[in-house]
Amino acid sequence: MSRIDLHLHSTYSDGSFSPTEVVRKAHRSQVTTLALTDHDTTDGIVEATESAREYQIEVIPGVEVSSHYKGKETHILGYFLDYRNVQFQQHLEALRNSRHERIPKIIQRLNTLGLSLSYEDVTAVAGHGSIGRPHIAQVLIDKQYVRNMNEAFSQYLAEGTAAYVARTLPDVADAIRWIQNAGGIASLAHPSWVRNTVEELRIACKELQAFGLQAIEVYYSSHSTRQTSDYLNMTRSLGLMATGGSDFHGKSKPDIEVGVGKGNLKVPKSILEELRNCAEKARKN
Ligand SMILES: [Zn+2]
Numbered sequence: 001m002s003r004i005d006l007h008l009h010s011t012y013s014d015g016s017f018s019p020t021e022v023v024r025k026a027h028r029s030q031v032t033t034l035a036l037t038d039h040d041t042t043d044g045i046v047e048a049t050e051s052a053r054e055y056q057i058e059v060i061p062g063v064e065v066s067s068h069y070k071g072k073e074t075h076i077l078g079y080f081l082d083y084r085n086v087q088f089q090q091h092l093e094a095l096r097n098s099r100h101e102r103i104p105k106i107i108q109r110l111n112t113l114g115l116s117l118s119y120e121d122v123t124a125v126a127g128h129g130s131i132g133r134p135h136i137a138q139v140l141i142d143k144q145y146v147r148n149m150n151e152a153f154s155q156y157l158a159e160g161t162a163a164y165v166a167r168t169l170p171d172v173a174d175a176i177r178w179i180q181n182a183g184g185i186a187s188l189a190h191p192s193w194v195r196n197t198v199e200e201l202r203i204a205c206k207e208l209q210a211f212g213l214q215a216i217e218v219y220y221s222s223h224s225t226r227q228t229s230d231y232l233n234m235t236r237s238l239g240l241m242a243t244g245g246s247d248f249h250g251k252s253k254p255d256i257e258v259g260v261g262k263g264n265l266k267v268p269k270s271i272l273e274e275l276r277n278c279a280e281k282a283r284k285n
C-alpha cells in the first residue's frame with residue numbers, strides 16, 4: 001500500500017537524518033510523495049529531490065515557518081512554493097538568525113546555573129543544520145547533565161524554565177504572506193498546539209484564514225481518531241484544505257516513523273490533488 005507524508009525534518013533543521021536518508025526511509029515505508037519541511041530552511045530540498053529520483057518518489061517543495069500567534073509559537077507549513085524566490089529566502093535567513101541569536105544567551109544562562117558548555121559544543125552538534133534548542137539538549141545529554149531530551153527541556157529549555165530565552169518570531173500573518181508570495185500553500189501545522197478545544201481552534205483558524213491560511217494539518221502522528229475526524233469536519237466547514245504528515249525528526253522523536261507516524265498514521269492521497277490544483281491555479285493568476 002503506497003502512502004504520502006507531507007511533514008518531514010532532516011539534518012538541515014533539527015532532524016537526525018540527512019535528506020537522502022529520509023528519502024530512503026520513505027521508500028521503505030512505501031511513500032510515493034513526500035514533502036521535506038525543515039524549520040525555516042529549504043536547503044535540503046535539492047538533495048531530497050535528487051535522492052528521490054532513484055525511487056521514483058515525488059518531492060513537493062516544503063518548509064515549516066516559525067511564527068507567533070497571540071504570543072504562542074505557531075508553525076506554518078508551506079507547500080509547492082518557489083523556494084528559490086529571493087524575498088522568501090531573505091525572510092528565512094532573518095528567521096534563522098533570530099534562532100541563532102538566542103543560543104548564546106541560553107548557553108550563558110546554563111553556565112550561570114553551573115553547567116559547563118560552550119557555543120562551539122552546540123554548533124558541533126548542529127552541523128550544517130539550522131541551530132536550535134534540541135542541539136543544546138543533545139550537548140546536555142552528552143555531558144550527562146540530563147538523561148534525555150524531555151529532561152533537558154523540562155528542566156532547562158522549555159518556556160518557564162531557568163535557562164529559557166524567548167525568540168523574536170514573525171507574526172503568523174507575515175509567515176502566511178511570505179509563503180503565499182512565493183506561490184505556496186500555507187497550512188497550519190499540528191493544530192492542537194494552537195488551541196485545546198475544537199471550538200476555540202475554529203475561531204483561531206477563522207482568523208488565520210482571514211490572513212490567507214488555506215489548509216490545516218488534519219492528519220498528524222499524535223492525533224487520535226477523534227481529533228482527526230473533528231479537525232477534518234472543522235477544516236471542511238471552513239472551506240479549507242487538509243494536509244498531513246508524520247513530523248518525523250528521527251532520534252529526538254524515536255516513536256515516530258516516516259510515512260506511518262506512531263504506526264497508524266494514514267494520510268489520504270486524495271488531499272494531494274486538491275493541493276496541487278490550488279497551487280497551479282495560484283501560479284496562473
Ligand atoms: Zn512544528
Ligand SMILES: [Zn+2]
Pocket residue numbers: 007009037064247
Ligand atoms: Zn515539524
